[in-house]
Amino acid sequence: MTESKTTANVATLAPPVLILLGPPGAGKGTQARMLEKRYGLVQLSTGDLLRAAVAEGSEAGKAADKVMKSGGLVSDEIVIAILRDRLSDPDTAKGVILDGFPRTTVQAEALDELLAESGQKIDAAISLEVDDEAMVHRIAGRYTCGECGEGYHDSFKKPKVDGVCDVCGASNMKRRSDDNAETVAERLAAYHKQTAPLITYYEQRGALQRIDAMGSIDEIATTVSRAVAEATRK
Ligand code: AMP
Numbered sequence: 001m002t003e004s005k006t007t008a009n010v011a012t013l014a015p016p017v018l019i020l021l022g023p024p025g026a027g028k029g030t031q032a033r034m035l036e037k038r039y040g041l042v043q044l045s046t047g048d049l050l051r052a053a054v055a056e057g058s059e060a061g062k063a064a065d066k067v068m069k070s071g072g073l074v075s076d077e078i079v080i081a082i083l084r085d086r087l088s089d090p091d092t093a094k095g096v097i098l099d100g101f102p103r104t105t106v107q108a109e110a111l112d113e114l115l116a117e118s119g120q121k122i123d124a125a126i127s128l129e130v131d132d133e134a135m136v137h138r139i140a141g142r143y144t145c146g147e148c149g150e151g152y153h154d155s156f157k158k159p160k161v162d163g164v165c166d167v168c169g170a171s172n173m174k175r176r177s178d179d180n181a182e183t184v185a186e187r188l189a190a191y192h193k194q195t196a197p198l199i200t201y202y203e204q205r206g207a208l209q210r211i212d213a214m215g216s217i218d219e220i221a222t223t224v225s226r227a228v229a230e231a232t233r234k
Pocket of ligand 1: 024046047048050067068069071072073074075076079099100101102103104107187
């Protein structure tokens with residue numbers, strides 16, 4: 001049976017606000033895209049928004065570029081401004097899945113304030129829990145369709161025809177420049193130092209859902225969907 005793209009599957013009155021937490025390579029982007037399709041929510045990836053700003057050559061993009069290449073975190077000020085801007089777009093009224101935001105306590109507090117302005121709050125912070133070693137392998141093999149953004153992997157998810165996107169048929173696969181061994185080590189270090197404390201932050205607010213994210217993409221998707229359904233029923 002095909003899933004219809006409707007928010008009616010999410011049993012909540014207010015538009016859901018979900019956060020995907022986890023180190024680089026944990027599968028946040030992949031799971032966010034699946035939730036987006038399944039529930040008709042909007043995926044908000046600050047990584048994607050920053051890459052777009054870099055490509056545009058905006059002031060924020062120029063400032064972010066160097067930091068992203070090194071694997072560090074872009075300043076809270078820039079990222080919060082970019083997110084605030086995107087959240088003001090009308091499509092986000094359907095509900096959002098935040099992928100890669102917040103990454104610091106300052107960002108988490110700013111998000112709480114931003115949502116409070118429109119009478120909203122976080123329904124669930126889903127923590128995708130994985131081993132660092134597996135992350136390096138996952139990141140090293142991943143690539144996306146440059147046209148539609150569908151994600152692929154050399155070992156876990158190959159397109160049916162090599163180099164051709166299953167979803168849109170384009171032959172324009174891209175690998176991220178920061179998916180190299182050195183930068184990945186920095187990104188993992190930044191995660192443990194600055195982002196992992198958010199697990200406690202959301203646990204204390206009763207919003208945390210921990211998920212074992214070492215299984216297959218589909219297994220993890222099933223568990224994530226269950227967690228979302230449970231969180232939005234409250
Ligand atoms: P991602 O696509 O989520 O892996 O993010 C790629 C890079 O963008 C990260 O390594 C950071 O340099 C930057 N970035 C993305 N989201 C954030 C955020 N919320 N705070 C700070 N830096 C971010």
